[in-house]
Amino acid sequence: MTTSPMFDLECINIAKSFGAFRAVKDVSFNIPSGSFFSILGPSGCGKTTLMRMIAGFEEPTGGDIQIKGKSVLGTPPNKRNVKMVFQHLALFPMMNVFENIAYGLRCNGVSNSEIKKKVHDVLERIALPDVAEREIHQLSGGQKQRIAIARCMVLDPDVLLLDEPLGALDLKLREQMKIELKLLQHQFNTTFVYITHDQSEALVMSDNVAIMNQGRFEQIGTPQELYHRPSTAFVAGFVGDSNRWSGKVKTSDGSGGKVATEQGLEMAFTAAHGETIREGTEVDIFVRPEFIHTVRKTGSVGTGEAADNSMDGVVDSLLFNGANSRVLVRSAKGELIEADVTLTGNDDVKPGEEVSLVWSSKQAMCFAAQGAS
């Protein structure tokens, strides 16, 4: 992704309050042209409010929104070149596909012959050339989705906002649409701002993801950065799965050391990206299941890696899910730890077996505890 100097969308200290409730608190970000940007957060974190402000349905109580370098504050929604795909798509049921797509063009006073050409073009691009005369209720879920996007894209928007548009689809179709959306974005080369609470949607499709929590952006970065180098405990817990411990630092050199968990387990850790952990600090430690190796007690321990943490336990249960299978191990202290395992169908670990869990201190991300989180 090359970053051109021009930002399609810039938000500067944007804030929104509903009475005493502050839904969005001083959020700033900018999105390079032609990229796929996701805002990921739990429901109620203010992401929809943020999107509605960008679209112009809500006026921010503070800050500035700039589209292509120009402030759009005070511009009514129908004058902004920001189009939106709604959560339930909001296709107009009383019009057929052609009229749905033509609606925006007609509003702009485009001539009839031009409309015909443009609608035809956009239908070609979304690979549905023959549906123009269909009624909306005759379309399948995935087709509706694409028509909703086409209806916006035909107007050449500077930014396309998508408000959890995959939420209503069934799982299989959702997986398919993820890829398709990404392809469509490449094809149109328009900036997409995608709002979701589903992390796999955000991680798979986006160039950049912002994690939003309680009206604030916790971190903005590429999906990989967010996953491997989360900058706050919330991000570490929210993106991907984690085993989480709370504890107190015993020894530390600032960037790593030893910690004793509340359960009395001792482990080596690495301070999270950009944090300095002092001795005696209350901390949260996150270890992702895929970095924990399960080793049979009877087998050889040599995994070849710097596995400076290990713990003994008994296999409690296997969660079989093909390539994503997990094993739940109950430690001597009674807690359950999740670890990824590869199940070959031959001589796998079984519930009741004694195993050792091994992981590297590099994968034990540690954050100073913030009371609230």
Added chain:
Amino acid sequence: MLQKDFKRLTLYLLFAPFALWIILLIILPHIGMVALSLREKVAPRVYEFGFANYLDFINEPIYWNTLLRTGSMSLLVTALALIIGFPIAYYIAKLASNRTRGALFLLCLIPLWVSDLIRAFGWILLLRETGIISSFLVWSGIAGQPIEFLYNDAAVIVGLVYTVMLFMIVPLVSTLDGMDNSMIEAGYNLGGNGFTVLRKIIVPYAMPGIVSGCIVTFMLTAGSYLTPILLGGKNSSWFTEQIYNQFITRFNWEAGAAFGILLLLFTSVVIWLGLKLSGQTLANTVAKS
């Protein structure tokens, strides 16, 4: 087997009251009316089959003028009820908060708690020469002498609009209620201004409600008797008054029956035309709202 019989019995039992109602109160009386209207009186107590009653209607301009007048005024009342009712319904369905919504709906319902007659008298108290409005105008010096507001077409129309308003608002609220707010937002988002959104999205979406509201209002207005008589007096010349006169005053049941059938045919034709023009069907309007 027994189960099946039992099921069938329940079906019959449930269906019986409906069948009785439709046969005894709708089909039979109308067959009677048609039969009655096709009789000619040739001598006392001697009747013959013939179309004389219908020919009378065509040959006597006052009859069909009254019918046309009733029809056009009913259309006007329907249009006014729609124009006034639509913003109210829109407010109730889309803008009001959940709590005020119930209260507003209740306010619309309250007039129905009193009978037509009492409501018409309410208007009489307001509008007559010695009524509240006239007295107020004299008292405040705007009018030099008492004014009679009653017994003209305007009074009839006002009274009728008031009576039928609710039947316009209810179907409109229920269709507008089913409309996703994001549909309106999408209308703006894609570049439409307020007028475009109303014309291209809200009104087409509400069309079934609009049409069913209009059908009910039109039928009620064209078939109403009390309000036009009380507020319009002798000048009202409402068609139902003609029917009443034939049946009761002139004891000419044959002509009365013919007029009744004509009113039914006339309103049916108007509604059929309305449906054709709006591109709706009876099934998707009345059934939906």
